[in-house]
Amino acid sequence: MTDGRLFIAPRNALAAPPERAVRRWPGSHEIPVLVRLVWSTSTQVVPGVVVRTARDRVLVRWHPSARDPQTRMTWLSREDVRTELRHPGVGEPWPST
Numbered sequence: 001m002t003d004g005r006l007f008i009a010p011r012n013a014l015a016a017p018p019e020r021a022v023r024r025w026p027g028s029h030e031i032p033v034l035v036r037l038v039w040s041t042s043t044q045v046v047p048g049v050v051v052r053t054a055r056d057r058v059l060v061r062w063h064p065s066a067r068d069p070q071t072r073m074t075w076l077s078r079e080d081v082r083t084e085l086r087h088p089g090v091g092e093p094w095p096s097t
Contacts, residue, residue, distance in 0.1 A: 007072060010037040014075045017054040024052055035060050036080040050081070 016022075035048040048062035051073065058081045061073050 010039060010074060010076075012036070012038040012076060012080055014057050014077060016059075016075050017057060021054045022052050022059075023054070031083070033060060034082045034085050035062050035074075035076065036082075037062075037074075038080075045085070048081070 030049040030051075033048050033050055035046050037044045037046060046062050046064070048060040050058055051061050052059040054075075056078060057075050058078055059073060059075050060081055061071055063069065063071060
């Protein structure tokens with residue numbers, strides 16, 4: 001999955017929870033999601049897949065861009081992972097950072 005390179009983590013990345021608190025995503029299907037990544041200069045929304053969950057965080061697999069085939073895995077708050085994107089005024093938009 002990785003070639004040993006170290007990557008800069010998004011500012012909203014969380015530490016991995018204790019292993020006993022981690023659950024695999026139920027079912028054999030990978031659930032596609034939208035992932036909000038907060039960087040020092042911008043906020044990015046990319047497609048991803050839920051890999052594992054814990055009570056307050058989600059491990060997602062995502063690609064930095066369509067041109068970069070490198071897969072990244074990041075623990076994020078449940079608030080930073082959505083199954084759909086709603087426009088402001090319809091439901092709850094992501095809070096601004």
